[in-house]
Amino acid sequence: MSFDVIIGIIVLAVVYLLASPIYPMLAGGAAYGRTPREIAAEALTLADLKKDEVFYDLGCGTGEALIEASKLCDHVKGVEIEPIRWLIAKLRARKAQVILGNLFKQDISDADVIFIFQYPGRINNRITMKIKAETRSETRIVSYWHPIENMKLVRRQNKIFIYKT
Ligand SMILES: C[S@@+](CC[C@H](N)C(=O)[O-])C[C@H]1O[C@@H](n2cnc3c(N)ncnc32)[C@H](O)[C@@H]1O
Numbered sequence: 711m712s713f714d715v716i717i718g719i720i721v722l723a724v725v726y727l728l729a730s731p732i733y734p735m736l737a738g739g740a741a742y743g744r745t746p747r748e749i750a751a752e753a754l755t756l757a758d759l760k761k762d763e764v765f766y767d768l769g770c771g772t773g774e775a776l777i778e779a780s781k782l783c784d785h786v787k788g789v790e791i792e793p794i795r796w797l798i799a800k801l802r803a804r805k806a807q808v809i810l811g812n813l814f815k816q817d818i819s820d821a822d823v824i825f826i827f828q829y830p831g832r833i834n835n836r837i838t839m840k841i842k843a844e845t846r847s848e849t850r851i852v853s854y855w856h857p858i859e860n861m862k863l864v865r866r867q868n869k870i871f872i873y874k875t
Pocket of ligand 1: 734735737738739740741742743744745746767768769770771772773774775789790791792795811812813814826827828854
């Protein structure tokens, strides 16, 4: 391999690493932050996720919540827009369906429990509008870290907020 090709690969890798936090924000979501596995487990217990229910993590990152949800339920789906995180989630959360794509374009009408760890204000409001428009009234929404406006808070524990539409 020539020196030029190696330099080209390194430049591309650096550009990708610099762009990857910004890229999801251009698509209307948050940059990457990880929910610790024990918090994800606690959140799913609080949301009372059941075996036959359908679970989504909208913006699933590297799959922490998907792995925990797969221990409790048979229909686990994650949507991630950033290809490297999507691949890591796909390899880690083997029992889940991990979709590479934009959460705003995902059909979520079959959701029973939706997990989000996004940003407060405009981003969560946009996701909230989608959830309200597409899901049933009994669907539970779990937001880690940030509260959501215009939804009925049913439980709260530390930074875990559980809502119904
Ligand atoms: C704060 S991280 C949370 C990751 C994971 N849910 C967790 O709790 O560990 C937000 C994730 O949402 C993804 N994301 C942002 N906007 C998105 C969009 N429009 N569609 C799909 N994923 C998106 C980001 O790439 C990032 O991995």
